[in-house]
Amino acid sequence: MTESGTVRIANHLAGSAAGEPTVERRNPADPTDLVAVTPASDAAAVTEAVTAAEGAQPGWAALPAPARGTVLMDAAEILRGRHEAAARDLTREEGKTLAEARGEVRRAIDVLRYFGSAGWRLGGRTFPSATPDTTVHTRLEPMGVAGLITPWNFPIAIPAWKMAPALVSGNSVVIKPAELTPVSVRHLTTALTEAGLPPGVLNVVHGKGSVVGEALVADPRVAAVSFTGSTGVGNRIRETVERRHGRVQLEMGGKNAVVVLDDADVEQAAALAAAGGFGLTGQACTASSRIICTPGVHDAFVEALAAQADRYRPADGLVAGTAMGPVVSASQLETDVAAVERARAEGATVVTGGVAPDGLFLAPTVLAGVGPGHSSARDEIFGPVVAVLPAEGLDEAISLVNDSVYGLAASICTRDLTAAQHFVARAQAGVVKVNRPTTGLDLNVPFGGVKDSSTNTFREQGPTAVEFFTWSKSVYLGW
Numbered sequence: 001m002t003e004s005g006t007v008r009i010a011n012h013l014a015g016s017a018a019g020e021p022t023v024e025r026r027n028p029a030d031p032t033d034l035v036a037v038t039p040a041s042d043a044a045a046v047t048e049a050v051t052a053a054e055g056a057q058p059g060w061a062a063l064p065a066p067a068r069g070t071v072l073m074d075a076a077e078i079l080r081g082r083h084e085a086a087a088r089d090l091t092r093e094e095g096k097t098l099a100e101a102r103g104e105v106r107r108a109i110d111v112l113r114y115f116g117s118a119g120w121r122l123g124g125r126t127f128p129s130a131t132p133d134t135t136v137h138t139r140l141e142p143m144g145v146a147g148l149i150t151p152w153n154f155p156i157a158i159p160a161w162k163m164a165p166a167l168v169s170g171n172s173v174v175i176k177p178a179e180l181t182p183v184s185v186r187h188l189t190t191a192l193t194e195a196g197l198p199p200g201v202l203n204v205v206h207g208k209g210s211v212v213g214e215a216l217v218a219d220p221r222v223a224a225v226s227f228t229g230s231t232g233v234g235n236r237i238r239e240t241v242e243r244r245h246g247r248v249q250l251e252m253g254g255k256n257a258v259v260v261l262d263d264a265d266v267e268q269a270a271a272l273a274a275a276g277g278f279g280l281t282g283q284a285c286t287a288s289s290r291i292i293c294t295p296g297v298h299d300a301f302v303e304a305l306a307a308q309a310d311r312y313r314p315a316d317g318l319v320a321g322t323a324m325g326p327v328v329s330a331s332q333l334e335t336d337v338a339a340v341e342r343a344r345a346e347g348a349t350v351v352t353g354g355v356a357p358d359g360l361f362l363a364p365t366v367l368a369g370v371g372p373g374h375s376s377a378r379d380e381i382f383g384p385v386v387a388v389l390p391a392e393g394l395d396e397a398i399s400l401v402n403d404s405v406y407g408l409a410a411s412i413c414t415r416d417l418t419a420a421q422h423f424v425a426r427a428q429a430g431v432v433k434v435n436r437p438t439t440g441l442d443l444n445v446p447f448g449g450v451k452d453s454s455t456n457t458f459r460e461q462g463p464t465a466v467e468f469f470t471w472s473k474s475v476y477l478g479w
């Protein structure tokens with residue numbers, strides 16, 4: 001697979017013929033560049049994939065965990081050899097800059113390594129028994145078939161951080177990647193297959209979420225469903241899976257706030273807010289979309305953020321030096337522009353941006369004078385649009401942070417350790433940072449949100465990620 005030309009993708013199903021290639025994906029920076037043609041599969045392809053996964057799972061689970069881990073480690077090395085090609089393909093299909101794409105592919109490689117090495121450490125605990133001549137230990141058993149539904153905004157890292165813990169703990173996988181970004185997951189699948197993953201253990205079905213995704217979620221043989229995407233779709237998935245008593249993990253939207261206190265270094269705070277708000281074209285569930293400023297810093301901050309916005313002039317992500325790529329699709333651009341228009345109608349000032357003069361390139365947008373009831377302070381936009389809200393002091397700022405249905409990530413810029421500690425203790429968010437952007441996660445740290453951002457049960461990533469894909473069996477061993 002190369003970074004130029006069109007990739008014709010078949011479903012990755014054990015023993016299956018390719019589906020009909022009927023969906024085209026074009027480069028959001030250059031519509032003449034046809035990136036991929038994928039099958040628009042139907043529910044029958046899902047049934048076939050789940051059957052393959054069900055058949056392959058016991059054999060895969062019977063392998064020693066270190067042997068399963070070795071496959072992931074080898075896949076990491078294979079992907080490492082294709083790092084640049086995978087990064088360029090990612091930029092072509094999603095739009096993010098090449099630097100961002102390289103970082104994301106690096107992350108996928110490291111995720112494979114991290115969970116590959118976890119194969120050596122998987123295990124239960126031992127307990128003393130109240131009964132003589134008895135020992136008690138727990139075993140982690142795989143759930144069986146894991147169904148993964150992933151979004152377009154991290155098209156290789158998110159599939160990697162769901163697949164890797166599922167596979168190393170002995171599950172087989174059926175994944176439905178986002179229709180907009182089919183090539184990145186193919187790089188991952190190819191690496192795993194070449195590393196020796198047995199047929200049927202990993203199955204990819206391309207097609208519409210409303211068709212393929214719904215069929216996957218509804219199949220009673222899929223024991224665990226892990227989803228990242230919008231809150232609306234996630235809630236619907238939760239209903240379906242819980243109705244059939246399956247296990248479900250949802251990572252959904254955010255309306256992540258950065259609080260900037262009077263004592264903050266304004267330039268540093270603006271750089272950090274811009275990185276979190278305009279980096280990745282604002283298309284991250286952890287993106288900084290609300291900035292809450294106390295009075296002594298408000299005006300200087302708005303000015304500094306507008307200056308930062310100039311550095312994120314949108315352009316083709318493949319071109320060296322581009323700081324921000326295009327919006328992923330015409331419909332996402334429509335959402336972004338409509339959100340800016342609504343903010344204007346509600347009385348906010350568009351300090352800079354708000355326009356897309358050419359193609360899908362939306363200028364980074366700063367909104368000021370935003371009130372807590374405004375839609376730009378409440379709704380996830382998922383574009384390079386940052387709303388600045390005033391607050392009288394720390395207490396009001398924290399109330400505003402928490403005045404959201406979401407609770408994914410929050411940050412504070414301050415040099416005051418006491419204020420920072422108050423914030424850390426009181427912010428209702430699964431990820432809380434001090435003097436760091438809301439975006440950017442360490443892959444060895446548990447990740448997830450509260451409120452409408454997450455199912456808030458099992459965390460993704462880090463040492464606890466395998467918990468979602470396993471169940472614990474208590475074994476009483478007498479002699």
Ligand SMILES: NC(=O)C1=CN([C@@H]2O[C@H](COP(=O)(O)OP(=O)(O)OC[C@H]3O[C@@H](n4cnc5c(N)ncnc54)[C@H](OP(=O)(O)O)[C@@H]3O)[C@@H](O)[C@H]2O)C=CC1
Pocket residue numbers: 149150151152153176177178179180207208209210211212213214217228229230231233234236237251252253254284285332335380381382
């Ligand atoms: N938290 C996050 O990381 C993300 C949040 N979002 C939010 O969602 C908005 C819309 O983006 P969008 O990509 O449409 O997000 P969706 O939630 O619609 O898509 C996420 C994944 O779910 C699939 N899907 C869609 N409908 C269903 C369904 N009924 N049953 C099962 N799976 C389904 C999608 O398939 P398909 O390929 O057909 O789209 C995709 O693979 C964004 O503007 C943003 O606000 C989006 C992406 C990531």
Ligand SMILES: O=C(O)CCC(=O)C(=O)O
Pocket residue numbers: 153154158228283284285286287438439440441
């Ligand atoms: O900020 C990050 O690094 C990850 C964000 C994320 O998980 C998402 O947007 O889905």
